[in-house]
Amino acid sequence: MLLYALIRTGTWILAVVAGCCSSSEDPPGAEEHDEEFLRCAVLDASGSESFARGRYRYERDGHELDVQGPKDGLAKVGALAGLEDAGPASIASIVELAGRMRVAEVEAIVVAGGIGTDEASARAVLAPLARLDVPVLLVPGASEPIEAFRAALASAREKAPNLVDMGVVRVARLPDLTVVSLPGGPRAHELLAGEDGCGLTTEDVAEFGLLVRERPGALVVSATPPRQRGSAAIDIGRSGVGAGDPSVTRALAKTRFGVFGYVYESGGRAADRSGHRAVAEGAWSEELFLNVGAADALPRVSNDGALAAGMAALVEIRGRRARHSVLRTGD
Secondary structure: OOOOEEEEOOOOOOHHHHHHOOOOOOOOOOOOOOOEEEEOOOOOOOOEEEEEEOOEEEEEEOOEEEEEOOOOOOEEEEEEOOEOOOOHHHHHHHHHHHHHHHHOOOOEEEEEOOEOOOHHHHHHHHHHHHOOOOOEEEEOOOOOOHHHHHHHHHHHHOOOOOEEEOOOOOEEEOOOOEEEEEOOEOOHHHOOOHHHOEEOOHHHHHHHHHHHHOOOOOEEEEOOOEOOOOOOOOOEOOOOOEOOEHHHHHHOOOOOEEEEOOOHHHOOOEEOOOOOOEOOOOOOEOOEEEEOOOOOOOOEEOOOOOEEOOEEEEEEEEOOEEEEEEEEOOO
């Protein structure tokens, strides 16, 4: 049975003003606000399930999932984020990107948040993903009203159980790769879903840190990017300030690979863990932190001033190295 945790965090006064308005200081992290909010990153999932779809067999025990299927030593994963809009153009964009991932023969698709903004839009954006036969690992972020998202997902899973709630499952062991999730948004008072969204606390991030420290070669997937410092940082928002979470940065101190969303202005940027070194498309790297951008068709202004829409990525991981390519609709 899935539990929603309602908490009250410690007091927090004025720090957000200083944190959000200066590029030289960290923004507030995943914790301090004197109000109640939902949490979806609590490691309290119980129960088990077993099922098969396509070439894969799934066994879930609590917050861990084992997926058995073909393996060849090369993990190829499709990455999406920013599926908030469910208009016809956006659904067409998702269909195109999912189709290109199918052609690329990915062994899984990961979604780093932005899965609709209400139950109806979540149902609409999940529909194209439900037609896939590979594991689809869905990490709720800052824009999903969590109960509406889970209602839409429960409906979709009646025919597509390979759609996996990565707020419940936190560790998914695929044939060639382990995926670890961090669901929720870092600043509960700023969630796009408002009081119906789910936020992160320092306790949540600390527990996540334990998961990833035990699995340094895992692929981390989250809407919440780490706070990076360098010129290639993947968390630079519209004001030119890093919008990532410093507590996530600390948790990822040993992690080599990550896919993130939410800060869509930096969509398509890839860097090493620190953000000081950019990682070019197609280049193998021992560290790869990628902002996947938004998959829907809503045009957003990127940090370079261009309009971007319909973005996704392919990520390949072999041993201790990874590479990526950016997908854009219409290419």
